[in-house]
Amino acid sequence: MNGASVPALRLDVRVRNGGDGLMVARQEHVYELDVVASFIWRRIDGVHSVADIGTALAGEYGIDPDEATADVAEALEPLLADGLITVKD
Amino acid sequence: MIDLDRIMPELVRHHLLPATYQCVFVAGSLIRGWGNETSDVDIYIVTDSPWQSGSADPRPVQLRNGLVPAEIHHLAGRRWDIEYWHAEQVDELLEKVGWEDVNRGGAAARQMSWLENDFLERVSYGVALAGQSYLAELARRREASAFRSLMVARALDYLDLSTEDATGQLDSDDVESAVIAAKLAFGSAVDALLASHGEFGNNEKWRARRMRVVTPKELSFEDYWSVETMRDFDPATPRSWVEQVLARCNRIATEVVV
Structure with missing residues (x-):
């Protein structure tokens, strides 16, 4: 996955909003997302790239865009591995 | 659409009101302003003792006392649907949707019937014809619950x-x-x-x-x-x-x- 990759949610992913963060799941894979990971999750729409989400994250938290993009890619890797998202390169 | 002042006298006249009760309230689409000429009048009576009547239709609920008697009455071409909930059933229902039960897993709350959902939904906007403070307390308890x-x-x-x-x-x-x-x-x-x-x-x-x-x-x-x-x-x-x-x-x- 790189900055140009475009993530999309699988249609059969389950989501619960507990107020502080999201719980997302597909089949037997369950993730409790913290506030930052929930911010990233909400921007996965099959249109915006990893770099786009990184830019938004950088703006929200006042961090370097390149670093933020790397953080986004790192956060998405396990979700991709467990089939909660797909990625178009 | 409906003259609420006519309801209590009509219930008395047709022996549809128990001797003692906690509350009588009207709810449903007519009260919400969504009704029409064919809408039922939905009346709830919270009783002190089980309603006994040869004409009552027992409706199932998932409570220890698993039946809520209901009477059907017609006035001026409109159907009245009257449910008689025993006060103990109401208390049990509110316990069932309480945070204590839900935090233990909420097994009872997952077994809620259509009738129970309707009752709990309607206490918040129902209009009390008698027992206004009882209905207000019911609405408060429901709002504080996990419903x-x-x-x-x-x-x-x-x-x-x-x-x-x-x-x-x-x-x-x-x-x-x-x-x-x-x-x-x-x-x-x-x-x-x-x-x-x-x-x-x-x-x-x-x-x-x-x-x-x-x-x-x-x-x-x-x-x-x-x-x-x-x-x-x-x-x-x-x-x-x-x-x-x-x-x-x-x-x-x-x-x-x-």
């Missing part, structure tokens, strides 16, 4: 089931079934959203009315109505419609706080 969270969670569970159906059907090229499942998923997503804003209800025929009442920021009425009426559905590309609807359901579920 809202339970209704949101139940709708999201239904959403998950329909979504799973729709995606499985798409995978097996059963696209017509997937369209129906996606429509069901969307209805559940909207119900979850409405429940999170305090609008509950068993009957989907009032969903548009409830959307008008809530006007949730997460979904405009126009967007809701577009999917509800399948405005963008193209018979030539049903798969695309299903995918768009499921994606929208997912966005709604993301914003609904359980």
Whole structure:
């Protein structure tokens, strides 16, 4: 996955909003997302790239865009591995 | 649409009012201003002792005393539907949706019947004809309970089931079934959203009315109505419609706080 990759949610992913963060799941894979990971999750729409989400994250938290993009890619890797998202390169 | 002052005398005249009771209230579509000429008058009487009558129709509920007697009465061409809830049943119902039970797993709360949902929904806007303070206390206890969270969670569970159906059907090229499942998923997503804003209800025929009442920021009425009426559905590309609807359901579920 790189900055140009475009993530999309699988249609059969389950989501619960507990107020502080999201719980997302597909089949037997369950993730409790913290506030930052929930911010990233909400921007996965099959249109915006990893770099786009990184830019938004950088703006929200006042961090370097390149670093933020790397953080986004790192956060998405396990979700991709467990089939909660797909990625178009 | 209905003269509330006529109800108590009419109940007395036809021996439909017990000797003692905690509360009598009217609810349903007529009270919400959604009724029409064919709408029933829904009357609830909370009794001190079980209602005994040869004409009562016992309706099942998931409580220790598992029956709520109901009488049907007609006046001036309108049907009155009168349910007699024993005060002990009401207390048990509120315990069932209490946080204590829900935090233990909420097994009892998951067994709620249609009648129980209706009763709890209606205490918040019902109009008391007698026992106003009792009804106000009922509404307060329900608001303090886990009822809202339970209704949101139940709708999201239904959403998950329909979504799973729709995606499985798409995978097996059963696209017509997937369209129906996606429509069901969307209805559940909207119900979850409405429940999170305090609008509950068993009957989907009032969903548009409830959307008008809530006007949730997460979904405009126009967007809701577009999917509800399948405005963008193209018979030539049903798969695309299903995918768009499921994606929208997912966005709604993301914003609904359980």
